[in-house]
Amino acid sequence: MKLGRSTKLGLSVVMSLGLILGGCGTQASDKTASSVSPTAQAKLSKINIMVGGLEKIIYMPAKLTENLGYFAEEGLEVILTSQASGVNAEQALIAGEVQGVVGFYDHTIDMQAKGKMLQEVVQFAKNPGARIMVSNKKKDEIKGLADLKGRNIGITSSGASSHFLVNYLVTKGGNSTKDYVPLAVGAGATLIAAMEQGQVDVAWATQPTTALLEQKGIASTFIDLESQDGAKEALGGSYPASSLYMNADYVKANPEVVQCLANAFVKTLKFMSTHTAEEIADKLPKEYYAGDKDMYVKSLQSSLAMFTSDGKMPEGGPEKVLEVLTLFTPTLKDAKIDLSKTYTNEFVDKVK
Structure with a gap:
């Protein structure tokens, strides 16, 4: 049955009120979803x-939080859906199809410049956690940023963060965003x-x-852009x-809903900071291993340092992001971005 706009809005309001009235579920250090009490389960409400x-x-903390049972402990039934690119998720949020985006x-900065107010409430990582990879057939030709001119460069999708950062690196190399494909x-x-x-x-x-x-x-x-030192050198x-x-x-x-989410995610980040890559991998779906668990564990180990342990925004981080975006998008200088409205530590500060 297809729901009209007003019906969808009504359902959204009802779900939100249910969470607000119920509050966050009782937290327990070692509970899993299967061990949550019937009382806590009765409070579960959906959020997308x-x-x-x-x-x-x-983005691994999202699935890890679900598998550790932390959403359920907070009285939340979180439905995670996957999109190939962050920009598609952002559009779904703006359209009201989901309540949050990982x-x-x-x-949040890019959309404020376009008149849409989004706000970060839990910060997972201190750097992009990515690498710009060069084809082994072309690596002798591409040795510096200036050599990106005229190249076909793979991004996840147009307008995605991958696109933002590739634009920045091309511009930093002395070229313009029109000098590559x-x-x-x-x-x-x-x-x-x-x-x-x-193809790329x-x-x-x-x-x-x-x-x-x-x-x-x-x-x-x-x-x-994966290691902290590498990201700082490049950005x-x-x-x-x-x-x-x-x-x-x-x-x-x-x-109240946001606080429950913050509680769950920060608990996951603390779990990640106190467990080995193999212990973390064991809590994730086997299909994430791409057929090679040892390789996955090594990849995870090399990535763990980028994650925060408290969900807080790194000091000076928003200013750096705005600086990077402004380099290839001069109109941001005239947009009068209020960085204080693009993120908040209010909820992670309250996590016990």
Whole structure:
């Protein structure tokens, strides 16, 4: 049965009120979803969160939180859906199809310049967690940023954070965004195929895809945005990336719901900071391993340092993101961005 706009709005309001009245579920340090008490289960209400690629390690906290049972402990039934690109998730949020997005923080700045107010409420990572990969067939030709001129460069999709950062690197190399061809190749298998078939010379990739490209001898690391040192060298500072962001009006109207989400995600980040990569991998779906658990564990190990342990926005991070975006989007200088409205530590500060 197809619901009309007013009916959907009514359902959304009812779900939100149910969460507000019920509050967050009782937290327990070692509970799983199956061990939540009947009383807590009775409070479960649905909230939809779209993720810019559930299988990507940069967004791994979303599925991990679900599998650890932390959403249920907070009285939430969170429905996670996956999109190949963060920009698609952002559009779903703006359209009111979902209540939250696990994606890059930079979308909140980009959308404020376009008159849409989004707000980050939990910061997962301190850097992009990606690498710019160069085809092994072309690596002798592409040795510096200036050499990106005239190249076909793979991004997840137009307007995605991968597109933002490739624009920045091309511009930093002395070229303009018109001096290369951005091709939307997605992630995972489609990205690997594009590089293998020579459709792109260079591509943005995240773990475990980067490890697969290297393992298959298809591509090598050109720019490291995965390690903290590499990201700082390439971008000039900390670039807060993967996060949970929501519509600012929703955050203001539903603080209890947002607090429950913050509780769950911060608990996951603390779990990640106190467990090994193998222990974390054991809590994730086997299909995430891409057929090679050892490789996945190694990829996860190389990525863990980028995650925060408290969900807080790194100091100076928003300013760095705005600086990067402004380099290739001069109109941002005239947009009068209020960074204080693009994120908040209010909820993660209250997590016990």
